[in-house]
Amino acid sequence: MKTSTAFLCAFISGILLCCAYPPFWLGFLAFTALVPMFYIVDFYKPLRVFLWAWFSGTVFLGISMCWLCRHQDVLWLIIIPIVIIQAFFYALPFVCMGYIRRIYPRAGLTVFPFAVAGIEWIRSFDQLAFPWMILGNSQTAYPWLIQFADITSAYGVSWWIAMVNVSVYLLIKKRSVKRWAILVTLFVAPLVYSQVVMQRSPDSGQEITVALIQGNVFPEEKWADGKEEWNINLYRSMSIESMAYNPDLIVWPETATPVYLVEIGSYRRMVQSLVDSIGVPVFTGLPAINFDTGDTWNSSGLFLPGINQVERYHKMHLVPFGEAIPFDNYFSSLKNLPLGQANWSRGTKIVLFESPEIPPFNVAICFESIFPDLIRKFIIKGSQFIVVITNDVWFGTFASPIQHAMISAMRAIEFHRPVVRCANTGVSMVIDSYGKVKKMTRTNERTILVETISPADTETIYLRFGNIFSLVSFFITLISLMVCFIKRKKISERLYV
Numbered sequence: 001m002k003t004s005t006a007f008l009c010a011f012i013s014g015i016l017l018c019c020a021y022p023p024f025w026l027g028f029l030a031f032t033a034l035v036p037m038f039y040i041v042d043f044y045k046p047l048r049v050f051l052w053a054w055f056s057g058t059v060f061l062g063i064s065m066c067w068l069c070r071h072q073d074v075l076w077l078i079i080i081p082i083v084i085i086q087a088f089f090y091a092l093p094f095v096c097m098g099y100i101r102r103i104y105p106r107a108g109l110t111v112f113p114f115a116v117a118g119i120e121w122i123r124s125f126d127q128l129a130f131p132w133m134i135l136g137n138s139q140t141a142y143p144w145l146i147q148f149a150d151i152t153s154a155y156g157v158s159w160w161i162a163m164v165n166v167s168v169y170l171l172i173k174k175r176s177v178k179r180w181a182i183l184v185t186l187f188v189a190p191l192v193y194s195q196v197v198m199q200r201s202p203d204s205g206q207e208i209t210v211a212l213i214q215g216n217v218f219p220e221e222k223w224a225d226g227k228e229e230w231n232i233n234l235y236r237s238m239s240i241e242s243m244a245y246n247p248d249l250i251v252w253p254e255t256a257t258p259v260y261l262v263e264i265g266s267y268r269r270m271v272q273s274l275v276d277s278i279g280v281p282v283f284t285g286l287p288a289i290n291f292d293t294g295d296t297w298n299s300s301g302l303f304l305p306g307i308n309q310v311e312r313y314h315k316m317h318l319v320p321f322g323e324a325i326p327f328d329n330y331f332s333s334l335k336n337l338p339l340g341q342a343n344w345s346r347g348t349k350i351v352l353f354e355s356p357e358i359p360p361f362n363v364a365i366c367f368e369s370i371f372p373d374l375i376r377k378f379i380i381k382g383s384q385f386i387v388v389i390t391n392d393v394w395f396g397t398f399a400s401p402i403q404h405a406m407i408s409a410m411r412a413i414e415f416h417r418p419v420v421r422c423a424n425t426g427v428s429m430v431i432d433s434y435g436k437v438k439k440m441t442r443t444n445e446r447t448i449l450v451e452t453i454s455p456a457d458t459e460t461i462y463l464r465f466g467n468i469f470s471l472v473s474f475f476i477t478l479i480s481l482m483v484c485f486i487k488r489k490k491i492s493e494r495l496y497v
Helices: 003-019 027-031 035-043 046-064 066-070 076-101 105-122 135-139 154-173 177-198 228-245 265-278 332-336 366-370 372-380 400-415 461-465 468-495
Strands: 208-214 249-251 282-289 296-304 307-314 353-355 358-365 385-390 419-423 429-431 437-440 447-453
Touching (some): 003 027, 003 035, 003 046, 027 135, 027 154, 035 046, 046 066, 076 105, 105 154, 135 154, 135 400, 154 177, 208 228, 208 419, 228 265, 228 447, 265 282, 265 296, 282 385, 296 353, 296 358, 358 372, 366 372, 366 385, 366 400, 372 385, 372 400, 372 461, 385 400, 400 419, 400 429, 429 447, 437 447
Parallel strands (some): 208 249, 249 282, 358 385, 385 419
Antiparallel strands (some): 208 447, 282 296, 353 358, 419 429
């Protein structure tokens, strides 16, 4: 294979995969996007495979996440390593495939989907984790086809996409009835399962109406001196307007109020008086502080009518380099790095919110919505619907808001819980228990979205057993690599005897 041909294969693969995600909405391209890379794996040794796969991943991730450049406080010194590191892990399954194929030619293709699922899952845990552009998230526009995520989570959808690519590649190399049957089965089986699942009713029997207040407040307005009461009054007036729809719960977005709302009595009374007068709970994002220690949190709280105590949840998984420097809880000196980070403290407590009229629910603050394992901890405790609050204003309107929003659809499918998502500048949306978007807003508009949801208490297989599928996938990959390493060592020993 010529270098120019390899370059073209890697580049085309990256472009096709990029187009499979919002805002392009061509998710079906993911089913063939990896095929060009398989020709490179067939021809080159593992090191060259890594370099070409890394290049392909850089094209894919560099374009898909170009919105990172819109944040004025994010340095290129940080953006470039993010893409490089993400592309590194994107390339690893291809390297595994190439290494295994040199010993067991047929096994490499078989192991590849497991490597994809296992490595994506392993990379979702530490404070540098960024499982934004995993393969499975390319299919959130097709809930009628991916309900099996309630068994495998999003990482199982990644496995499926990789397996379809393998099947297409094998069919291109040699057509046969067996290979056609495998490819058809890979679509028919999840389609049938999804249709069966979507005929069931996961609802708990109760319906509630939720009003999402999209204030569309830009940073220069929110954080300007003297604008504190203006911000609160904006949300107060929009909440009063939403009462025309008789909501059971009103939701404001992440850090809707630019003040320590609970700690400062005058601001707290502005919101509590609103809640008492309309008789409807208000859930809002807010900054929080411990004046004694100086610790601050990106937080959220539920204001209930007639009750002065505000139940709060502090964000647990912070945006690396944006909200905190990774591992600064172990090395406090990292907080002094001048990278424009917020230096929030990390929350540690799982919190559910509820009232006599509202079933228990949990909140995912912004970045947290992309972590299925984190959300699972709340659902296990009894959450019947998920509230996502976010502020995506920092990254423009091209890709980030809709990419981020559609990831929430995967959380709905995994747990069969409705999701209500309130974003400061959009996209706000309501998603049903099967991942279907019922209603959504545009970006950069000040509006109110009202919709009825049906909280659910269904126990999905993923909820009950967790990441069994991902764990098995990782160990299949690891064991396959070990077997190949031992086999290759024995072959080398025989050659030199």
